[in-house]
Amino acid sequence: MLDSVDLSLVNWSRAQFALTAMYHWIFVPLTLGLGFIIAFMETIYVKTGNPEWKRITKFWMKLFGINFAIGVATGIILEFEFGTNWSNYSWFVGDIFGAPLAIEGIMAFFMESTFIAVMFFGWNKVSKRFHLTSTWLTAIGANLSAVWILVANAWMQDPRGMKFNPDTARNEMVNFWDIFLSPSAVTKFLHTTTSGFVLASIFVVGVSAWFILKKREILFAKRSMVVSATFGLLASIMLIASGDSSAREMAEKQPMKFAAMEALYEGKTNAPLVAIGLIGDPQDDPMDSTAHEDFRIKIEIPNMLSYMAFLKADAFVPGIKDLILGNRKHGIMSYKEKIKRGYKAQQTLVAYKKAIKEKSPDATILRAKFEDEEWVNYYFKYFGYGSYYDPDPVQLEKNAFKMIPPISLTFYAFHIMVILGGHFLMLFACILFLLYKNNLENNKIVLWTSVWTIPLVYIASEAGWVVAEVGRQPWVIQDLMTTSKAVSQIDSSSVMITFFLFAFTFTALLIAEIKILTKQIKIGPKKQGGRQ
Amino acid sequence: MLIRSTFSELLVFIGFRNTKKDMKKIVDFYVDGFRNLPDWARSVWFIILLKLFIMFVIFKLFFFQNKLKKDFNNDEDRANHVIENITTP
Structure with missing residues (x-):
């Protein structure tokens, strides 16, 4: 059966979906987090009446607007791909995937398009309070519209609340709440949105640090940093907590992904967590029962993996081979x-x-x-x-x-995400401490680190999705549909052509975004009374 | 007619007393906002419109037709096709 699969078609379809999803995800997290940061800033303006806070709000709102505009509708491409390249998948899950996506479309359109207009056009035209409410509703609306796509994605990782209809070959929703409030959906929403908050906080901290390094708008930059670093610190704590829940969820529902994340071939009790590791030579592809753990270097934290997965230091964590070959002692079906x-x-x-x-x-x-x-x-x-x-x-x-996900990619993506997550938390804490001590301007290392952490936070954010999506291979819907069965039987050359068309279009959009954003950052906030 | 009256009632319900006047205010709000767009916003709007054109006219029309809708006339045939694909040994 596996010989009949056109791997070129599957791989190009996957590459195209990964490309569009990853480009889309460049724009989304900044919108999710920056919306709240400007809402906090505007709240301070309304509460204090200090026009400096209005100036601060308007500057970051401008950057929010540029990012929002460039990113808007980039996700629509994914929906086009479902119908063309992933028609078997779309048919198989249509009723479940379709409903959340439709709600997302309606919610995103009505909430964001209405209140974002008030945000940008409403200064001096609506009351301060109405404007502030619109800013908050834009931020909340953006995050709420993310709920639905994340619910749909969580369902793919942990399908539930549905019944398969053999007459129509479709899964039909039988319990909306079971899908909407599944532990996977809740943790995915919390982990993904808080990652957006952290990303946006790093963005504001990094840009503000650049202003301080250039000795421009020092007070403006410090005030922006106070808001964003506080928000970022709290969001980082939430991010770690939700990541921890997500790991436990994964150990139960997707044990193969969990094992791949740690390159754990043989199951262990008191399993250590590889904090830092360098994997050795690649194993034979496909692997067999002789495959074994091979690290060039590793630093481990004793018992931590067992604790992370099952909240017990002596719990058994199944390895890749336990899952493939089974383990009777621990009740693991092969x-x-x-x-x-x-x-x-x-x-x-x-x-x-x-x-x-x-x-x-x-x-x-x-x-x-x-x-x-x-x-x-x-x-x-x-x-x-x-x-x-x-x-x-x-x-x-x-x-x-052959059902093992790419181990090196999953392992490194997971570790990059976690290590950088720790770096962001430390950076926020360090900045708040230096601001409190009024010693930030003199600390060039921290300021430059803040600037260079901007690309790192994007890498961490994308790495998170690599763990989620590459780690769950070969599944498109866990245990029910493999990726190779989800693709449409179309000509792989047409998928290749659209891959390059997308690559060109999205790269052009990204260049446009970076150019417009950097130009506006260099111009900086307008002086009092100037037009934004 | 029914839609128009329902919409008017909805506007009154959410606080609009004089529908025509309030509608004009809303339209003026948007017109005024677009007229006074700063340069960066004009560039961004140009990009949005170009992007939407590329996505919905070029990509959707020429490259992304719904395969099952295009290849089959009814849902039964679509279901059989999918079943064949996902169960073929």
Whole structure:
């Protein structure tokens, strides 16, 4: 079966989706966080009546507007891709994915487009309080519209609240709240939005540091830093807490991703966390049962991985090989068994469709299986694994080893994200301390570090998505649909052409954004009474 | 007609007493805002419009047709096609 998959098509489709999603994510987190930062600044202006805070608010609002405008609608491309390149996937999940995306579209359009207009056009035309309310509603609206896409993404990582309809080949929503309030959705929303808050805080801190280094607008820059570093520090703490919940969630629902994140081949009790590590030579591709852990260098924190995953220092954390080959002692079902069960579910679906076509009485019996909770939990739950079935047990085991995500990429993306997350927290704390001691201007190292942390925060932000999306391969919907089965059977050259078209368009947009932003930053805030 | 009267009632409900006058105020608010756009905002609006044109006219029309809608006439055929794809040994 696996030989029939056009890897060129799958890889180009994945590359195109990754490209558009990653470009989209360059613009989104700044909008999510900067919206709140300017809302805080404007609140101080309204409370104190000090026009300097209005000037501060208007400057950052201008940068918010540029970023918002360049980024707006870049996510629409992803929806185009669903229908064209991922038609099997779109059909299979349509009812569940469609509803959150529709709500997102309506909410984003009405809330953001209405209140953002008041934000930019409303100075001196509406009351201070109404303007402030609009600024807050823009920030809240942007974050609320992110809820829906994150709920949809969380469902793909932990599908629930739905029932598969074998007549339509679609998953149908049976419990909205089960999907909306799933632990994966809640942690994903908190972790993603707080990462946006941290990114925006670093952006404001970095730009403000540049002003101080240039000995321009010192008071303006320090005030901006007080707001953003305080917000950033609190958001960093929330980010670490939500990341911790997310790791526990992952250890339970996506143990293979969790093992790949730490390059853990053999399961362990009292498993240590690799704080810093350099992976050795790549293992054979695909791996087999001889694969083993290979680090050139590593610094470990004893028991930490067990604690992180299960809140117990002596808990057993399954490794990649435990998951593939199974581990009876710890009650871990092998991938080989899951493949067999998934194949059975797939064959039941094929038999049902055949029985319908032939108007056989078996159709009723087969249809009933999809309604039987016990059967669904025993077989259908592993539906996607069936794609790796082979009647030859040796080949089946080989196929099971093909279900491991790219380990090095997942490992490094995770560690880059975590290490940089720690750096951001320290930087915010350091800046607040130096501001408190009134000694920031003299500390060139901290100021330059702040400036150069701007690109680092974008790297950390993208790395987070790499962990989430690369780490869950080969799944597009965990346990139900593999990436190779989700793609449309179209000509791979057409996907290649659109890949380069997107690459060109989005690069042009990014260059435009950077040019306009840097120009406006260099101009700086207008003097009192000047037009923004 | 029904939509128009419902919309008017909604405006009254959320605080607009004189619908025509208030609507004019809203339109003037936007017109005035767009007339007084600073240079950076004009550049940004140009980029937005160009981007939307590229996305919805060029990409959507020429490159991104819905495959299942294009290739099949009804949902039954679409479902059978997807089932075949996801279960083919």
